[in-house]
Amino acid sequence: MVRGRIIRLSVRDVRFPTSLGGHGSDAMHTDPDYSAAYVVIETDAGDGLAGCGITFTLGKGTEVVVCAVNALAHHVLHKDLRDIVGDFRGFYRQLTSDGQLRWIGPKKGVVHLATAAVLNAVWDLWAKQEGKPLWKLLVDMDPRTLLSCIDFRYITDVLTEEDAYEEQMLTHGYPAYTTSCAWLGYSDDTLKQRCAEALKDGWTRFKVKVGADLQDDMRRCRLIRDMIGPEKTLMMDANQRWDVPEAVEWMSKLAEFKPLWIEEPTSPDDILGHATISKALVPLGIGVATGEQCHNRVIFKQLLQANALQFLQIDSCRLGSVNENLSVILMAKKFGIPVCPHAGGVGLCELVQHLIIFDYIAVSASLKNRMCEYVDHLHEHFKYPVTIKQASYMPPKAAGYSTEMKEESVKKHQYPEGEVWKRLHAAHEN
């Protein structure tokens, strides 16, 4: 079914001026403009199908990721799609181990985000050609083929191809939690109003941003806990604001609000720091969650080895696409740690729902302590936006990886020439 030579790769800098409304604000990212480097690949197959891939960014710097995508393009152009997916591990390694380009990573930061965008487009195209949503392509794939997409280099000390296994298949909606109620930049009134609306819509799991000011955190956490009651689930997210001892001290003060987890308490690179925090918070009944800025499978491997987290948060656009996320999902299974993906951003919900549904059906077969983040904005720019029912992600049905944006949205938000940005820049100058 796979067909065609890749004859065109385009990449665009698409930005949404979300900072104007305080959406997405937290203790470290105070004014994000949710953005994406948006890749489209086309083949000579004549079937009219294009593969769309994104990686998520926060505004400034998107142009750097665009530049990196262009630097990777020669690895993709003129390749036959059959050759790519036929030796996907080899192709993955070629992309991430280019003898010259790897120096500016390796496997992290800008080049790895660009790799994700390119590979997301390849996966989208593959799934579209097979006429299946990506999660179904993965679920239907025979285990050997699935494992042949994974680069096991640097993780064979905890997981080898021989650890391969298959699990029985099930189908359900996947539980979601909402981060839309309590961004750090929201006023108490906005927070209350959003919380009331979410309760009405059936949400039972809520996340609040913390970390900038302890008194302010206590007030906001009390407000939310009072509104949602003692039974519903509350998570907290510090977005890397603290040092290790500070994280323990701060969370001891917030323990009275019974958070299920504290997310990103310190540097995303600090495996041993997370382990220290984790150990200190266990007696308080608080777990540690992290992963949205873990840059590759080697960091996840160590977080698992060091008992540094109780909830593992993969990101569909920071790791090297489906290939690398598969390796992390399998390692999490081996260590018995639930995968609760990071989402929100631009398109992160659309993409990651495929991975989490695959995880449930084919790997974990459990919903215990498992849920996926949900944020309620920017979905209208996607051709196949997520469907949420009763606070659950419903399995997407359209073929592909749900990565495709509406052309009109892309044009309007392209930076700096799209009309939205032209207007904002003009307003700024007046």
Place this chain on the structure above:
Amino acid sequence: MVRGRIIRLSVRDVRFPTSLGGHGSDAMHTDPDYSAAYVVIETDAGDGLAGCGITFTLGKGTEVVVCAVNALAHHVLHKDLRDIVGDFRGFYRQLTSDGQLRWIGPKKGVVHLATAAVLNAVWDLWAKQEGKPLWKLLVDMDPRTLLSCIDFRYITDVLTEEDAYEEQMLTHGYPAYTTSCAWLGYSDDTLKQRCAEALKDGWTRFKVKVGADLQDDMRRCRLIRDMIGPEKTLMMDANQRWDVPEAVEWMSKLAEFKPLWIEEPTSPDDILGHATISKALVPLGIGVATGEQCHNRVIFKQLLQANALQFLQIDSCRLGSVNENLSVILMAKKFGIPVCPHAGGVGLCELVQHLIIFDYIAVSASLKNRMCEYVDHLHEHFKYPVTIKQASYMPPKAAGYSTEMKEESVKKHQYPEGEVWKRLHAAHEN
């Protein structure tokens, strides 16, 4: 003495076609073109001084780093140099924690390399204005000012500003070792010839690249050990080629050649992996060395906490310039681990000699197990190239950070429009 507002920042993509001669080749980087993103900042002080900063790259991707420097430029332009160095910690954090830009790092990969290039230029300008080589500026600085350049965020669990200390001052040349004899791409004849020359020049410490093929490694190691004799020091470098169990197995086979250390045995992100390897190799008398691709102070902190290395290899162009290297040098001192910097590349020897001389005079006060890498090429492109005598780095005397390149060299090697590249591309097309 510090003066002037920064009114101009330029950045250029400079590449040297080193892959043509196999220089710099190793098990993971088979065809590097040693390159640099080269930054120059100028002020309105009217003193004719410019700050030059570089970061080292391997060819492709340099344009991505250039793009990232441009994305950072607005943090530097129109700033008064007094304000920058007067609150250097604040400025460092502003550059590395931009609310939008940090997402594409954070503090790693392309954006962090770009940060290094920009800050290297600031340090060069500061030292030039003070009329001192950088190491002397650092050595003369009062400890409080020195510490005020360091961002302690994320490392306060092992080092705080209160740990500050001062050591007595001494002066000597700094021992060097050579990597110029045994690149992986060299034939046995080239290797023998280079080794004989180095012995004649007084070198007593040698490094050999390994990791691609065990039989080949054994032949090459035997050849070198036979040439240098049993008393001289031999180090090995695998450039991240192995998985953890593979590294232990492979090095057990190479132990007979008595290497002092094995460098980069596995992924630079794998702290626990390095600890495992380190523990396994101690009985064989082999230490673990790593650091040239450790992307920030948080990774170094953990390598020290986990007893994962016996030799710490800072890099002047990957960490966030002098500021972040200072924090690592101080942590290494606290853990009693010798700093043996990575050098070579483009300008890495020129820059890092300042840091290592500072380390010796003001921090470690010891040469035990300490030495700095040296590679014998591309120095001719620098205005103040290193001076090596009796296999030792002699303290540089010119004011600044030795970062300044000859304008003629830059012009000739600018990519893609410099004459060297125009000629190569024309040759390639014919």
